[in-house]
Amino acid sequence: MILITGANGRPGSAAVREFARQGTPVRALVRDPEKAGDLRALPGVEVAYGDMLWPETLESALAGVDRVLMISSAGPLMLETQCTFIDAAIRAGVGHIVKFSGKDSIDGFDNERFRSSRSHEQIQRYLVASGVPWTVLRPSQFMQVYFEEVPDIVASGELRLPLGDTTLAPIDIEDIARIAYAVLTTPGHEGRTYPMTGPEALTMTDIAGHISDAVGRPVRYRDVTSEEKQRDWLAAGYPPPRASAFAQLFRERSRLGRSTVDLASHEHFGIEPTTFAEFARRNADVFRGATDYTVTPA
Ligand SMILES: NC(=O)c1ccc[n+]([C@@H]2O[C@H](COP(=O)([O-])OP(=O)(O)OC[C@H]3O[C@@H](n4cnc5c(N)ncnc54)[C@H](OP(=O)(O)O)[C@@H]3O)[C@@H](O)[C@H]2O)c1
Numbered sequence: 001m002i003l004i005t006g007a008n009g010r011p012g013s014a015a016v017r018e019f020a021r022q023g024t025p026v027r028a029l030v031r032d033p034e035k036a037g038d039l040r041a042l043p044g045v046e047v048a049y050g051d052m053l054w055p056e057t058l059e060s061a062l063a064g065v066d067r068v069l070m071i072s073s074a075g076p077l078m079l080e081t082q083c084t085f086i087d088a089a090i091r092a093g094v095g096h097i098v099k100f101s102g103k104d105s106i107d108g109f110d111n112e113r114f115r116s117s118r119s120h121e122q123i124q125r126y127l128v129a130s131g132v133p134w135t136v137l138r139p140s141q142f143m144q145v146y147f148e149e150v151p152d153i154v155a156s157g158e159l160r161l162p163l164g165d166t167t168l169a170p171i172d173i174e175d176i177a178r179i180a181y182a183v184l185t186t187p188g189h190e191g192r193t194y195p196m197t198g199p200e201a202l203t204m205t206d207i208a209g210h211i212s213d214a215v216g217r218p219v220r221y222r223d224v225t226s227e228e229k230q231r232d233w234l235a236a237g238y239p240p241p242r243a244s245a246f247a248q249l250f251r252e253r254s255r256l257g258r259s260t261v262d263l264a265s266h267e268h269f270g271i272e273p274t275t276f277a278e279f280a281r282r283n284a285d286v287f288r289g290a291t292d293y294t295v296t297p298a
Pocket of ligand 1: 005006007008009010011012029030031032035050051052053071072073074078081100101102103116139140141142145
């Protein structure tokens with residue numbers, strides 16, 4: 001049996017949906033049964049409950065599992081959550097852990113300067129040292145993070161970010177889910193790391209242009225200072241640790257400025273990379289503010 005953790009979240013639910021689409025049975029770990037309704041409706045998906053921080057809650061979720069796609073939130077608890085889960089999975093006899101990590105597309109990005117990247121590095125070292133066969137997926141920024149800008153886009157027709165003319169190479173979570181499916185269902189990936197980005201390095205002006213074309217009205221990029229954006233995030237209700245981690249991330253991105261596209265993983269698995277224009281067209285109603293972004297559509 002294959003287990004996907006973080007199954008109520010953005011990348012986890014996309015991976016579960018890919019299994020359902022392919023007709024391959026999968027078990028989905030969630031910690032909040034209230035939120036798992038959409039997952040339960042997917043064919044071949046068995047929903048299991050447990051908290052990755054509390055090994056005693058994971059016994060039945062891990063029973064009979066050979067391989068895991070390990071995902072949890074990028075918050076301050078990620079290091080403890082994933083290291084605790086690795087120990088529990090090994091004790092339960094899991095034979096292969098595929099860690100969902102991250103890698104910024106920015107050239108020369110220093111992982112030590114951003115809390116999540118730093119934690120991912122530490123977890124990867126812990127996983128490798130544990131002795132269990134492992135694989136690491138390292139996607140760049142998700143295209144879906146631009147949904148967080150929808151309230152501004154709808155209210156003012158502006159995409160407000162502190163990035164100047166920095167380029168980023170965001171990737172569609174659906175592409176990552178297809179690559180994760182291939183890694184989890186075919187042999188030969190132990191000890192390998194798969195970095196991946198989207199197919200283009202884009203300025204925020206380019207991204208605003210693609211959103212504008214998709215929604216059929218003007219959307220302009222407005223460069224703001226990191227302090228202004230941090231105030232916006234706090235006013236929008238982001239917890240302070242999240243707002244300050246984002247400020248760290250954006251400072252490092254604009255300090256360096258240029259991204260490199262890496263499609264080697266897409267090519268290796270024969271996955272056609274989704275462009276931002278295609279992603280924006282597919283999600284035009286979300287960018288119009290007409291539909292909420294559903295993490296796990298039924
Ligand atoms: N955002 C990006 O652009 C980006 C790019 C590359 C890589 N990443 C990485 O992708 C991963 C997912 O990030 P995200 O913030 O986008 O995810 P997300 O949508 O918040 O999903 C994370 C999921 O993990 C679950 N989870 C967290 N702690 C748990 C626990 N103790 N036990 C069981 N489940 C738990 C959450 O459950 P609930 O639903 O109950 O909260 C949530 O469903 C992170 O490691 C992040 O660093 C992100």
